């Protein structure tokens with residue numbers, strides 16, 4: 001597999017060993033990820049309300065919401081295919097810890113969305129790599145799905161960052177630099193579980 005280059009310069013690479021821990025309970029991992037995709041769709045729609053005066057933002061956010069909803073549906077179908085049920089949403093401590101530090105309204109919402117997408121992208125790549133090195137029977141369609149998700153989430157990270165820069169200019173670049181440190185602190189303190197973060 002080619003080396004991974006995150007769409008944003010994340011400052012705390014996920015340690016070796018994370019993917020194996022996350023894959024310990026694949027039903028929980030997939031279930032949690034389905035909830036994440038649903039929340040990503042809702043977040044894109046909410047942001048589109050706040051950026052309704054920017055035509056490019058409206059179209060981009062509608063496309064992101066559509067893609068996230070598609071990922072949500074396919075996550076649910078994958079659960080069903082395995083005979084697993086969607087577990088109750090246990091919440092996302094990572095996203096919550098980031099939002100707790102937000103003080104700059106729309107700018108922070110856009111940058112947090114970009115960071116969550118970038119981290120998801122890194123971790124999807126790690127899951128792909130774990131499966132490629134240790135292929136489980138029947139994992140080929142999974143790998144294709146993960147690869148598609150990873151590429152999509154990379155595009156979303158760049159899209160959110162570009163919207164932040166378009167709207168807030170140099171302030172967005174300075175604030176992203178600040179957020180990259182906060183994101184690194186948060187991701188390093190969270191316990192590993194069968195979830196993307």
Ligand SMILES: [Fe+2]
Nearest residue numbers: 037067068071
């Ligand atoms: Fe997604």
Ligand SMILES: [Fe+2]
Nearest residue numbers: 040117153156
């Ligand atoms: Fe995404």
